[in-house]
Amino acid sequence: MPPKQLYSLKSENIPRATIQRLALYVQVLEDLDRQGTEVISSELLAKACTVNPSQIRKDLAYFGEFGVRGVGYYIKDLIGAIKQSLGVDHVWKTVLVGVGNLGRALLNHAEFRLRGFDIIGAFDCDPFKIGEQVSGLEVLCTKRLKEKVHELDVNLGIITTPPERAQRAANHLVEANIHGILNFAPARITVPDYVYVEYVDFFHHMYSLAFHITLEKER
Amino acid sequence: MPPKQLYSLKSENIPRATIQRLALYVQVLEDLDRQGTEVISSELLAKACTVNPSQIRKDLAYFGEFGVRGVGYYIKDLIGAIKQSLGVDHVWKTVLVGVGNLGRALLNHAEFRLRGFDIIGAFDCDPFKIGEQVSGLEVLCTKRLKEKVHELDVNLGIITTPPERAQRAANHLVEANIHGILNFAPARITVPDYVYVEYVDFFHHMYSLAFHITLEKER
DNA sequence: GAGTGTGAATATCTTCACAGCT
DNA sequence: AGCTGTGAAGATATTCACACTC
Numbered sequence: 001m002p003p004k005q006l007y008s009l010k011s012e013n014i015p016r017a018t019i020q021r022l023a024l025y026v027q028v029l030e031d032l033d034r035q036g037t038e039v040i041s042s043e044l045l046a047k048a049c050t051v052n053p054s055q056i057r058k059d060l061a062y063f064g065e066f067g068v069r070g071v072g073y074y075i076k077d078l079i080g081a082i083k084q085s086l087g088v089d090h091v092w093k094t095v096l097v098g099v100g101n102l103g104r105a106l107l108n109h110a111e112f113r114l115r116g117f118d119i120i121g122a123f124d125c126d127p128f129k130i131g132e133q134v135s136g137l138e139v140l141c142t143k144r145l146k147e148k149v150h151e152l153d154v155n156l157g158i159i160t161t162p163p164e165r166a167q168r169a170a171n172h173l174v175e176a177n178i179h180g181i182l183n184f185a186p187a188r189i190t191v192p193d194y195v196y197v198e199y200v201d202f203f204h205h206m207y208s209l210a211f212h213i214t215l216e217k218e219r
Numbered sequence: 220m221p222p223k224q225l226y227s228l229k230s231e232n233i234p235r236a237t238i239q240r241l242a243l244y245v246q247v248l249e250d251l252d253r254q255g256t257e258v259i260s261s262e263l264l265a266k267a268c269t270v271n272p273s274q275i276r277k278d279l280a281y282f283g284e285f286g287v288r289g290v291g292y293y294i295k296d297l298i299g300a301i302k303q304s305l306g307v308d309h310v311w312k313t314v315l316v317g318v319g320n321l322g323r324a325l326l327n328h329a330e331f332r333l334r335g336f337d338i339i340g341a342f343d344c345d346p347f348k349i350g351e352q353v354s355g356l357e358v359l360c361t362k363r364l365k366e367k368v369h370e371l372d373v374n375l376g377i378i379t380t381p382p383e384r385a386q387r388a389a390n391h392l393v394e395a396n397i398h399g400i401l402n403f404a405p406a407r408i409t410v411p412d413y414v415y416v417e418y419v420d421f422f423h424h425m426y427s428l429a430f431h432i433t434l435e436k437e438r
Numbered sequence: 439g440a441g442t443g444t445g446a447a448t449a450t451c452t453t454c455a456c457a458g459c460t
Numbered sequence: 461a462g463c464t465g466t467g468a469a470g471a472t473a474t475t476c477a478c479a480c481t482c
Binding site: 042043053054067 | 461463464465466
Binding site for chain 3: 013015017018051052053054055058069071
């Protein structure tokens with residue numbers, strides 16, 4: 001028998017695309033909330049997200065019934081419900097490996113903390129960088145990652161190393177018992193099954209732009 | 220009758236996922252090429268990309284027949300074929316709007332030029348930033364974007380402004396007749412149909428990590 | 439023998455359409 | 461009357477399985 005859950009997951013297999021859209025809904029809903037809107041229908045939210053209204057209702061239905069028939073969704077409640085469903089209703093402690101240009105930019109990116117991701121450790125293997133202060137954090141030697149992660153009870157890791165060092169960074173994170181990795185390095189990494197990896201690769205997006213523009217031009 | 224094409228597109232409707240995977244194949248293939256491998260089967264490439272071998276063959280089949288039965292794919296040839304299919308066999312001139320932490324990091328990111336995306340203009344509306352030199356470029360006022368884009372024949376735009384200024388940046392890019400936009404700002408933007416937009420939102424990925432880890436813990 | 443290219447089968451995701459609540 | 465929640469239908473994407481080629 002499965003353990004009792006914090007929220008009602010109606011199905012085991014939630015499409016990956018649904019999760020991505022939920023993150024989008026939160027973004028758009030928080031915008032609407034700031035603007036003072038209190039209630040919204042799936043139709044209007046759909047328009048703002050450029051998706052189909054049924055899509056939104058289906059996506060939400062995986063987690064529960066958050067709407068009111070004849071009325072729509074109370075925005076504040078819905079934001080709360082989605083955030084709880086996604087597990088972002090609390091702060092996630094995060095470490096970053098690779099203090100290059102991109103790493104620095106992310107460490108200085110205030111939005112991370114704002115969105116519930118608190119980067120509490122910065123690591124690099126370059127002796128010239130170790131000891132440096134970046135955005136209020138002292139850059140530490142990657143060898144000390146495991147120790148620090150245990151000390152501070154960290155859950156997530158971000159890799160911003162050059163591609164050739166991404167696998168080593170991943171190994172350190174796995175060794176430190178981190179179960180979620182966001183990899184910005186343009187390189188595949190191999191990790192055990194229980195570690196979940198997300199890739200952010202700008203070039204894949206640039207390639208996609210190039211392709212679609214080329215296609216359009218040829219028409 | 221459609222105009223003659225540079226490469227043989229077998230179908231009009233190529234899945235978006237296929238394009239993303241092709242970019243991944245190029246990445247992995249270039250790695251293999253650097254390591255000196257000359258030929259690879261769909262099975263081995265599939266393993267390296269963690270996808271299904273038929274998937275690879277199907278993806279490639281949209282563009283042509285690049286393999287040799289009984290042998291596999293010649294890596295150098297395949298890289299060339301995919302790059303040509305995607306339209307990344309030549310340099311794409313690119314401008315960037317929003318010279319904040321992230322913008323600076325991208326301007327300093329040598330890999331962009333290496334991968335065929337040459338960022339030749341940096342724009343911002345902050346008078347304190349205008350005139351500053353970043354990675355060999357003078358930061359210009361966003362008002363001069365149109366003029367510069369025409370002068371230099373630019374095709375792609377990157378938005379790295381704060382979310383509240385993303386739409387204005389997009390308007391400037393559309394005005395300058397740019398047809399492809401990579402938007403790093405965590406905000407939806409509205410553009411005409413003929414403009415293709417790709418979104419890069421770190422937080423969507425962070426949310427996804429949070430969700431999958433939460434799910435795993437509850438099991 | 440080995441491995442591609444591809445139609446057919448399967449799985450997955452999206453949209454429709456409407457019953458059911460407020 | 462209005463809008464959600466959802467089974468059924470439709471569209472898309474992935475995988476299988478094998479004919480075909482080197």
